Amino acid sequence: MRFAGYLAAGYTIVLGSLAAYAARIVAKGRRLARQVPVEEQRWR
Amino acid sequence: MTTLRDETTRTGARPVPASTGTAATRVLGGVTLLALGVLLYLAFVASPAAGPSQGFDAVRFMYVHVPSAWLAYLSFAVCALCSALYLWRRTRSRFWDLLAGASAEVGTLFIALTLVTGSIWGRITWGVYWTWDARLTTTAVLFVMFLGYLAVRRVALDVEVRSRRAAVVGIIAFLNVPIVHNSVQWWRTLHQEPTVLRTDLSPQIEGLMLYTLLFGVLTFTLLYAWLVVHRFRVAWLEDRLEAAGLGRAIAERRAEAGLDEDPAVEGVPAPAGPAPDPSGPAGRTTPEVTAP
């Protein structure tokens, strides 16, 4: 496969940053959800 | 208010683990992960490399580049729509404001990824990381405008005021896209021939490649939905916490003044303070209020 290095770098950046962002949101959500009363969490 | 929270954390929160996930989002997340796997398979194994004029395997960039660009523009459209709904008095609610913010933040991430993948792809097919092409330039300007939008959302200000201003900025930034695009397009076309390399941007696509591209768009749409739902819920929690922090700060001032002995004030765990996370976008409360 030609340009394998470029492709690997590009896909790693995309998937890596999406995963990092998702993980950050989830972690933050967990931390905050503990501090807010359940009846104010509209998705429950 | 504070006693209420104590009880719920002791009793209510135990059976359900605290998170922003629900059964529905877990299914959505699972499907998204599966789709991402299939997309990688399609992009790297199943789909063919394009002909020599398209730079061979470089075309595989298309399957993340085009979907993320498409999703970036979609999320800004969603942001503008929600902002308009927030500004309109009859539909004004925190819901639309927070949804607009969540969508814009996810969109900004997507647009950054679009620029990065586009640059790398451009390096392969055009030999340069950047050209002053109309679409590239418009995207870059849009990126900066939404960085500004996110900055407005982070400003220390009364929540209502901040939301209203952010909504106006979000709408203007979106309305400005066609003007920027037109001006940049004329700017380039009036002054020089469209770059020879420009034709490579839309390579002939057919069959499996087209299918892979469409599948990529679908996958990224699922991903967008998952991210926005979770980001919205985090924003919602921050919003609740900010409101609660305000009430608590007032209660504390009252207690300091010796107006009443409220044992629950001491019982509140430290992390639930009025400024829980200095790095969080909306974690700050207005200093004027928290100051004694």
Add this chain to the structure above:
Amino acid sequence: MLRDAVLVAGKDLRIEGRSRIATNQVAPFAVLILVLFAFALDADRGLLTRAAAGLFWVAVLFSTVLAVQRSQALESSDGARQALRLSGLDPAGIFLGKAAAVAVQLLALQVLLGIGVVVLYGAGPSGALLLVVTALAATAGLAAAGSLYAVLAAGLRARETLLPLLLLPVLAPVLIGATRAFEAALEGAPGMGWDWVRLLGVFAVVYVAFGTLAYGSLLEDA
């Protein structure tokens, strides 16, 4: 509405006439930018002459940021904003008036910068009609968009840093359009320039209309 606009514009210009902030600070700053460009690009006359139109408009853009910031700062002290809100003036009129005052100052500044470009960069003026119409259309757009964003950033502690970040990307089409129109005029080929003037006109109309509609709700909470 127009009567209110004239009142507000007159007030702002009278304040400027007495305080001379724009005259004594913004105008020298703009000329300083011209000199700095000459340092950056070497005093090679050919390059400066060719880039004159673009450098002129960059200087105007930066000055716009200062001018609209000053225009809002007028309202920030002594509860002037509350007084303005309670005055019973039409918010649309207030917006148009403040934008008009900024536009007048920017036009005066452009005359000064125009002289500076001719003297310092050796760019000969030609195509006078296109130059004037371009300047008018671009200034209308700059003043309208600038006044709208200035009230958005008003009252924030971070306004000095936030306003350029918000405003300059939005003004990018004005920079492109006005620069190309000026270049067309200076090259003696005004035909293409009028297309750009039309774009500048559209920009100005969009922002004047949007500002007229949105200013009321923004002023409420500023």
